[in-house]
Amino acid sequence: MSTVTTSHALPVYLPQQFSGRVADILSDGSMIVESEGRGWHCRRAASCLLTPEAGDTALLARSSDEKLWLLAVLERGKPQQAAQIVVEGDLNIATRGGSLTLNSERQLALESHRLQVKSSHGDCSIGNLEYRGDELNARVTLSRWIGERCESVWHTLTQLSEVIFRQVSKTEHVRAGQLDYQAEDYARLHARSTMITSETITKIDSEQIHVG
Numbered sequence: 001m002s003t004v005t006t007s008h009a010l011p012v013y014l015p016q017q018f019s020g021r022v023a024d025i026l027s028d029g030s031m032i033v034e035s036e037g038r039g040w041h042c043r044r045a046a047s048c049l050l051t052p053e054a055g056d057t058a059l060l061a062r063s064s065d066e067k068l069w070l071l072a073v074l075e076r077g078k079p080q081q082a083a084q085i086v087v088e089g090d091l092n093i094a095t096r097g098g099s100l101t102l103n104s105e106r107q108l109a110l111e112s113h114r115l116q117v118k119s120s121h122g123d124c125s126i127g128n129l130e131y132r133g134d135e136l137n138a139r140v141t142l143s144r145w146i147g148e149r150c151e152s153v154w155h156t157l158t159q160l161s162e163v164i165f166r167q168v169s170k171t172e173h174v175r176a177g178q179l180d181y182q183a184e185d186y187a188r189l190h191a192r193s194t195m196i197t198s199e200t201i202t203k204i205d206s207e208q209i210h211v212g
Contacts, residue, residue: 015062019074022056031070033060042068051084053077 020035031052032039042060044052048070052058055077058070076083093100102108181187196202 017059017061017071019057019059022052022054022058022070022077025052025054031058033058033068033070035060040068042070045069045071048072049085049087051086053081 018035020033020040022031023034023039024032026032030041030043033042034040040060045061050073052070052073053076056073057075057077059072059074061069061071063069
């Protein structure tokens with residue numbers, strides 16, 4: 001069983017501002033607000049950022065053209081539900097000569113078809129970060145990675161560079177099914193002690209071989 005609240009024409013004794021309870025949200029965005037046993041048809045003012053819901057207590061105002069506008073939500077009927085701030089069209093939030101801070105005790109979520117972040121300097125401090133995506137492209141002039149331990153697991157790894165310099169102070173281990181090194185001009189292997197072992201065949205092939 002549903003109850004329908006009928007809206008009335010504005011009487012002359014209607015105060016300039018009064019409060020009421022939101023009874024219904026119509027399909028066109030307008031609302032029926034109950035006050036003193038009557039239902040009043042009104043529209044949401046642009047200054048009312050918090051989206052009214054059924055059961056909320058709202059402040060209404062009468063304009064000079066005898067239209068009713070919902071100015072603000074005074075008290076939410078269901079405060080346990082998430083509040084919504086909805087505007088039609090584009091929205092720009094800006095500060096002049098100051099800073100903007102978004103703070104949440106539980107969670108801060110950003111969801112959009114496209115996300116764009118632009119700044120001359122950025123500082124990100126996160127205890128644990130997990131990233132999931134299909135593709136990541138990064139183009140930087142200089143990149144530095146400093147840490148105590150780095151682990152990387154890939155199905156295929158490709159590196160292209162003009163110069164690569166790697167320095168290991170202790171021990172470097174390489175385990176591979178097959179190992180192939182090829183240099184176009186010059187290859188050098190030097191150590192205080194060098195040992196080459198093989199289980200089956202060791203082959204050295206060249207036009208000239210110098211030993212000693």
